Amino acid sequence: PEHKTSNFLRAIIERDLEQGSHASRRWAGTPGDGAHHAAGDPDPAKIRTRFPPEPNGYLHVGHAKSICLNFGLARDYGGVCHMRFDDTNPEKEEKEYVDSILDAVQWLGFGWDSSFGGKTESHLYYASDYFDFMYRAAEALVQAGLAYVDEQTPEQMRANRGDFTTPGTDSPFRSRTPAENLARFREMRDGQHADGAMVLRAKIDMASPNINLRDPAIYRIRRATHHNTGDRWCIYPMYTFAHPIEDALENITHSICTLEFEDQRPFYDWLLDKLAELRLLARPLPRQYEFARLNLTYVITSKRKLAQLVNDGHVSGWDDPRMPTIVGLRRRGYTPESIQLFAERIGVTKADSWIDYSTLEIALRDDLESKAHRGMAVLDPVKLVLTNWDEVMGAGHLEPCALPALPHVAEGQTPPPAREFTIGREVWIEREDFAEVPPKGYKRLFPGNKVRLKGGFVVECTGCEKDAEGRVTAVLATVVPDTKSGTPGADAVKVKAAITWVGVADGVAAEVRLYDRLFSDAHPDAGGRDFKASLNLDSCRVITAYVEPSLAQAAPDQKFQFERHGYFVADRQDHAPGRPVFNRITGLKDSWGK
Numbered sequence: 001p002e003h004k005t006s007n008f009l010r011a012i013i014e015r016d017l018e019q020g021s022h023a024s025r026r027w028a029g030t031p032g033d034g035a036h037h038a039a040g041d042p043d044p045a046k047i048r049t050r051f052p053p054e055p056n057g058y059l060h061v062g063h064a065k066s067i068c069l070n071f072g073l074a075r076d077y078g079g080v081c082h083m084r085f086d087d088t089n090p091e092k093e094e095k096e097y098v099d100s101i102l103d104a105v106q107w108l109g110f111g112w113d114s115s116f117g118g119k120t121e122s123h124l125y126y127a128s129d130y131f132d133f134m135y136r137a138a139e140a141l142v143q144a145g146l147a148y149v150d151e152q153t154p155e156q157m158r159a160n161r162g163d164f165t166t167p168g169t170d171s172p173f174r175s176r177t178p179a180e181n182l183a184r185f186r187e188m189r190d191g192q193h194a195d196g197a198m199v200l201r202a203k204i205d206m207a208s209p210n211i212n213l214r215d216p217a218i219y220r221i222r223r224a225t226h227h228n229t230g231d232r233w234c235i236y237p238m239y240t241f242a243h244p245i246e247d248a249l250e251n252i253t254h255s256i257c258t259l260e261f262e263d264q265r266p267f268y269d270w271l272l273d274k275l276a277e278l279r280l281l282a283r284p285l286p287r288q289y290e291f292a293r294l295n296l297t298y299v300i301t302s303k304r305k306l307a308q309l310v311n312d313g314h315v316s317g318w319d320d321p322r323m324p325t326i327v328g329l330r331r332r333g334y335t336p337e338s339i340q341l342f343a344e345r346i347g348v349t350k351a352d353s354w355i356d357y358s359t360l361e362i363a364l365r366d367d368l369e370s371k372a373h374r375g376m377a378v379l380d381p382v383k384l385v386l387t388n389w390d391e392v393m394g395a396g397h398l399e400p401c402a403l404p405a406l407p408h409v410a411e412g413q414t415p416p417p418a419r420e421f422t423i424g425r426e427v428w429i430e431r432e433d434f435a436e437v438p439p440k441g442y443k444r445l446f447p448g449n450k451v452r453l454k455g456g457f458v459v460e461c462t463g464c465e466k467d468a469e470g471r472v473t474a475v476l477a478t479v480v481p482d483t484k485s486g487t488p489g490a491d492a493v494k495v496k497a498a499i500t501w502v503g504v505a506d507g508v509a510a511e512v513r514l515y516d517r518l519f520s521d522a523h524p525d526a527g528g529r530d531f532k533a534s535l536n537l538d539s540c541r542v543i544t545a546y547v548e549p550s551l552a553q554a555a556p557d558q559k560f561q562f563e564r565h566g567y568f569v570a571d572r573q574d575h576a577p578g579r580p581v582f583n584r585i586t587g588l589k590d591s592w593g594k
């Protein structure tokens, strides 16, 4: 494991752990409110972070950064990371997304169980479980004169909010008494008003330079069935109201979010402070910290735009191996370790920047280099005929060959069994490994030149056969006797190149999907550009290749290094023994644009 580099969040946590300033409070609620720590935090010295997705889509590589960050900090500092669904928006949320998100987090290598005092606790939460408490908190604000029901139209509200240069204008409903507001708010809850007819707003400051403090809406009327609470509610809390409360009820110490929430922090603090004054929450309160979201070149990470790619058929689904979703990366062959490594390397900062896509590919190579078994595959096959084979080796003879599955094995580790295959009169080679007229410096097959068939024999090229169009249909060579790899004297005949190959007798035809970047523009949606205009039309090329027997026996999801070609994975969905299907994860080195 790589050394963990420090960052501003680590510095804050280390300071808090030293000073005990985060040490969590005892929550003043009642168990019926649904919060977990009704009896107080069993371990107040621990730091608590959370990963709070809205279950309205599939997670993407940006979320992976947030998952690795939040779960990683909790792991590294002996804390707990809560898995919480921020499910306060009933229209867009579905059980299907809940399941896929839980699956993605676990696949990435994280979990939400923690052990304390010999007891294991689950830290899986749903914000919708706190609706009762949130409603009570809203009533308390109303009674304290800190919230009011506004019956202006959305247009009026927008116009009266002002902008960066103009202060807002008070709503005519702002001076209602707490009693009037409470009655109205209860009517809202009881379904006596139409959707959108009125909202509950916090009463803060319509002239605040921070527009988020100009009496933000905190509850709205919305008749929609919720995936968890069904039709119990027809009013729902706004995200900005719900989120701080969720954090406080769960005793979150460090609430880490992306930079666009920086302007919301004053409201986050205002709300929690008021609820603590009203004795609904106890201090110390959670603190929000912002970091820069992940921007990855050649990738879009907006759920809405990703949905468009799926719905318009530009990709085969959310798990298309070209998608930056976690299910897509997984199907492409990315490993959890490579994504964790990527997240660690990109670090966390407070300034937005772009991370080069190759950073992700390099992390994959660094993870698989020592793990992925090697194998030979011929992606652009042409037949090589060893014309003297029958005389030298015997008609129909197949000579067994073997190569190690891993070139290096760590000390004390047992090497995996060698790959076994055979060589006979005909083998598949790459078309580019033969040149009738060799370019300068060419060391592979051309008439009169000798090369080694890797793990097999030295062969000497004698010519080729062509069809009417002049295309090479077979390369001809003779096998040089007594040169089989690994036998005494095999190196007596010197060659300048060894080429990869697959026997015609035991090679297996495989579907190979050569994936490339989905966009040809490094910033496909920058500046409001139409991202579909830069779709790379060559991002998936499907070919038939020949693979050695060990590859044909792969289990779905098994990763390999195809010698000289790069890293490939047996497709999780479509690969089956007897019908091999491989996805290219990435080449051996960065060759984009070359």
Ligand code: ATP
Binding pocket: 051, 052, 053, 054, 055, 061, 062, 063, 065, 066, 256, 257, 258, 292, 293, 294, 295, 301, 302, 303, 304
């Ligand atoms: P989208 O904007 O694509 O709909 P979202 O940000 O609304 O995504 P959430 O489900 O609210 O998605 O996100 C869950 C968590 O993941 C949040 O804490 C959010 O800050 C974080 N997150 C989302 N996108 C990124 C990103 N690109 N980089 C880092 N963290 C991210």
Ligand code: MG
Binding pocket: 054
């Ligand atoms: Mg969101």
Ligand code: MG
Binding pocket: none
């Ligand atoms: Mg977002």
